Amino acid sequence: MSRRSQTITPELRQWIVAQAEAGCSAPALLQAMQQAGWDEDLAAAALEETLRAHLDAVAVAQGLPPANPVPEPDLADAPTVIDLGERQVRVLLAIGKPRIVVFGDLLAPEECDALIEAARPRLARSLTVATATGGQEVNADRTSEGMFFQRGESPLLQRIEQRIARLLRWPVENGEGLQVLHYRAGAEYKPHYDYFDPDAPGTPTLLARGGQRVGTLVLYLNTPEKGGSTGFPGIHLEVAAQRGNAVFFSYERAHPSSGSLHAGTPVIAGEKWIATKWLRAGKFE
């Protein structure tokens, strides 16, 4: 078969979708395409793209919001360590769906301390996005104190932002400024989603500045004595807060089907400091 014919024509798309709907498995489709002369990698890519687009169209037709591209670390070779040049980040846990990856040693202890000290004098009772208006409000579900850094506001923040951008392969420009949160004993952040509710009246205002949130990285700046994990109630997962480690999760659709429901569980003893990086679909200015 010539290279010229190895493009995904509308006819080929229709054939792939029809076969899949008739119950033909992806491996069987791949084999059929190879028998028709397709290069294996090209066929696999064509299949993936076509079936993904089809599933997305079906989901949107059922009323779900469209899928966005999401940040994603390079775990293709199942690395135990990701070498970012200036830092080696350990991979401690990876879950496919919902997408959750736990990293070790993302921040050095001195970086954690420096973030806490820079944030401490600027803390105020945490607000959450008021989706009704697009503004901010005090929220009884969120009994922490917090502050936002400006993106790139110090050399430390620039270095951390670039590290996160390389780790998650997502532009620095698409990240919100790092937010530091402080929880005292008893404080928590009840289960919630980080994306903006597409049906809330204030959401268009929020989306105007960078589009949807598509991923979250929670960096642990200290280790609470007891409690204070990041919980994912839908899958009964709790990620222990350990200084320097981080939990990443992404959500391609702004919808509960993303499985991205999560919480800061109550701190039982000691205190908890985190820095949260939210990643937008577009440039956050």
Ligand SMILES: O=C(O)CCC(=O)C(=O)O
């Ligand atoms: O405290 C945590 O572990 C989670 C924080 C969180 O969900 C957030 O900042 O959006």
Ligand SMILES: [Fe+2]
């Ligand atoms: Fe959150």
